[in-house]
Amino acid sequence: MSRIGKNPVTITSGVTVQVGEDNVVTVKGPKGELKQFVDRDIKVEVKDGKVALARPTDQIRHRAMHGLYRSLVNNMVKGVTEGYSKKLELVGVGYKASNQGNLLDLALGFSHNIVIEIPKELKVTTSQEKGQNPMILLESIDKQLLGQVAAKIRSMRKPEPYKGKGVKFAGEVLRRKAGKSAGK
DSSP: OOTTTTSOEEOOTTOEEEEOGGGEEEEEETTEEEEEEOOTTSEEEEETTEEEEEOSSOOHHHHHHHHHHHHHHHHHHHHHHTOEEEEEEEESTTOEEEEETTEEEEEOSSSSOEEEEOOTTSEEEEEOOTTSOOEEEEEESOHHHHHHHHHHHHHTSOOOTTTOOEEEETTOOOOOOOOOOOOO
């Protein structure tokens, strides 16, 4: 039995979970509504304030999906109650970030600025305090979309191993290299 899959998802107060046609799980909460398709082999039951997922056999495919869909439903329940956020930090001289609505404008040392349109499901804020690196804060109820957009922004200028310049997640520990050794 999957250790993750066999644990039921507790539905917090103010959240409703419904299983519709074609195994589509809909989670509504104070922050919004999320939908997720669940494979037809996995059975989803909502009872006594908990969501239980069951698999038909012990095949590798069923075991993999069992834990996956339980985690996805759990992330949806947590997302509509608390929400998720990611902070990105721009390390480098002249690196800047600004936003107008959901348009993110990045100056990352290239000859031109990079403009990224952030999906409307995400809320983006930028800040730049004196003596601090510019920060980008992304907030959403959808954990998958949030991680995907944050990874896309990071891929614009990944941190390099010598000076650590680039876009990194706040709190990310970079593996640094020594560089050239000094002359004789």
